[in-house]
Amino acid sequence: MKRYLYLWHRWLGIGLCLFMALWFFSGVVMLYVGYPKLTPREHLAHLPVLSLQDCCVDLAAAIDAADPQRAPASIRLSTVGGEPRYLFSYPGRSNVAVDARTGLREGFSAREQALAAARQYDPLAPLSYQGAVQEDLWSHSRALDADRPLQRVQLADADGTLLYISGQTGEVVRDASALERGWNLVGAWLHWLYPLRGVGLDGWWSNLVIYLSLTATAMAVLGAVIGVLRWRIRSPYRSGSRSPYRGFARWHHIGGLLFGVLAITWIFSGLMSMNPWRIFSSATPLDTSAYQGGPLQAPAFPVSAARALSRFAEEGLDARELEWRLIGGEGYVIGHDGAGRTRVLSMSDGQVHNRLLKEVLERAAQAIVPQGNLRSEQLESYDFYYYARAEQSMLGHLDKRLPVLRVRFDDPQQTWLHLDLYTGEVLSALDQPKRASRWLFALLHSWDWLPLLQRRPLWDIWMIAFSVGGLILSVSGVVLGWRRIRK
Template sequence: MRRVVKRLKRWLYLGHRWLGIATCLLFVIWFVSGVVMMYVGFPALTEAERRAALPGLAWDRVTLSPEAALSAAGQTRFPRELRLAMLDREPVYRIVAWDGGQHTVSAADGRSVTNIEAEVALAVARHDPRAVRPQLLGAVDRDQWSVTARYNALRPFHLVALGDPHGTRLYVSARTGQIALDTSGQERFWNWLGAIPHWIYVTPLRAQAELWRDVVLWVSGVAIVGAITGLWVGLLRVRVRRRYASGLISPYRGWAVWHHLGGLVGGLTLVTFIVSGWLSMNPNRWFGPRAPTQAMLERYAGVVEPRFNLDLDRVRTAACRALAEVRFGWQTGQARAVLTCREDPPVVCCSPVSGAVDGESVRIAEAARRLLPEASITETVLLTEEDAYWYSHHQQRRLPVLRVKFDDPDATWFHIDPVTGEILGRADRSSRVYRWLFNAPHSFDFLFLLSRRPAWDAVVWLLSAAGLVISVSGVVIGWRRLR
């Protein structure tokens, strides 16, 4: 048995040595890029940026009804989204079907808009308040910043530089004319040190979503084994009472002692970071979806036919200042229009939703029963402050928000805007577990830290520094071993 244990230890040491050589440089990259990502996220068009670039809605040119627009687009069901906005100087209906297809129909004459010329894209970009000297840079189908599948229905793009001090570039869809993405010079620079190496966002690989997911899972999985074996070896080699001849608790010297002692101090943190990062890829699809299904949303709407019987004249009378967009939809069988304004809060028109939060919460909660008709509502809470499951970190959360809990087998929660009635999110038991297995240990999304920045920054910097001591020393030791 003693010989067996000795041989197993030998394989443990050898396994950690070569797994460490294979992954130590990755750990350095992950820790450095993770610190960068604390402050610079991957480029995306925020709702505030999108809204600010919308021209004022020209009501006098709108002659087509929403129902006629759905007919012109060939819709057989009421779509996921139906919006009225401007395409430069022309009002258009933007339709997002349930299959992800995008359709644009002129609200002036009912024609389908399918091809946006470069000059029109340039005119669209001029409405952005950041525009100084807009300039066309050419056509883009897929590049480093527009690589994900979420943009597939909008490709290709006209790339427009705004000529502002921040080096902002807009991606204007050549299919629909809407702005899909913006990037700044700072984002483009820092993401090469942040999200791109951290997520292995190599464009040819990321373009194949499932292959990219498998690569990240396997690479991080191998790194997990290397980290766990290292922590194990470090504990086996430490002597606290009967120290080594040098007087240290470690038998090593030079970079090796930094690696050993750093691993004892920060090894658990390193394992936590890499395991939670691996879980972020949802291995084996353990964690459920966080968006409501089509069936849920259609039950909540109460209408599936491609019709809309709301008179546009009634919507016009409710228009707010600097009206930029109107979203049409149904809620429990009643037509409604949400008017988006650049300067004022959204206005809900022509439905029982009045905008009084307290009074409407009960009615919306009753309507929410349609989301899961086979289950009962166990609790309805109006949140006016952030909590552990609804908080702003790298994304802005709306408040107040109505949380409706169900007693279905998945213990599902829905978050609903109490003014507009929009479903903002869905969280079942698995997604709440995911919040504690990924967000909490990987990003340290604890409210007592997030609400006391820079305390959160200091903690993450300190833990990242401990991880860097382990990984940098591992790179040096590995390089010397290879030599």
């Protein structure tokens, strides 16, 4: 039986230790340089203050111009290429832009629109149009699907920024600096095995990552078992050592004993990040659409965009973007300034508020499960299920402000909602499978544990030290595997 353990570990290791070494190395890079993305704060920082001049056509006319047959999922007023635009999103469909001055739907965004958007992003940098793509190295994210095809514009700025402009609305949807692009070649792009995409394996990519991770987990578990069996606790070998191996084999043996358990948890949690076989997807997820209280339509918003901008200006907010939101059937316009601050204009009383009342969000949430029990709590500090991460991390771009309202339902999946008191947005819906993912992925893979996250650089030391240990374990396995193949 032992012989088969050795053989399985040896031959699995020959094929997989190189992947493990790449994962550990690229994981360290990802601690400090994430996959390129345009964060909400970056987006707002590159927008001008919305102008009141000749703005804006009635919201109802803009909705009809965008799509008279369907209610949008979201409505924003922003500046695109120097011009005010209503921006609409629809579930499963492409985004739509409507000229806020003429009320005409904008067509496909091409070269000139892309250059205008880039000039708005950086008025001083020389521009170079790079053509259109459906998807490339830095635009694999499914969040960009509603904006494809994407127009690329290279800026000759200090950061060597490459911009991606929506082919549907003309707005900048991603920026990637030269530093990000360079490090990501040995960071996220390598870590997520993105070299397998775009070469005819896209349909297999997810399964390849899942089964490589699964096999690597099995290989590491076998190695841990063998490592313990081969370590002599009571009586050493003739050489006086507790390990029978020399050279790289000894490094591999001792490295496995020291770092093997953590290596197993990292590989296994990486597998969990892929949601294999949809184990973290609820069969009956809670339908939260009733929280809105109806379709997003113009009658809920009697205050015009121009009047909303004036009201925000009177309250000291120079709005760069407006967002229309329906909460429990009541209309609100959210104003965003360049620093990410927000104000809420209520359609019911015409007053501008710093944030929404807790009771307003509770009533809207109760409509999701009208006959069920609801418990809510206002969080004043971060906890295990609601916390902020560094901007470069995978979800670090999400704004996790405090206080936040947590609502718990008694549905079969015991769903929790986190509701933003500043905008009314549903920030997250955590049912039992997603809370399990929080333990099996986020905790084990990124060590999203507040005692570490809030005591940096302790978290950095922990992550780097064990990554180096895992790298030693993997590289020594690569050397041993190469020697075996040569024989």
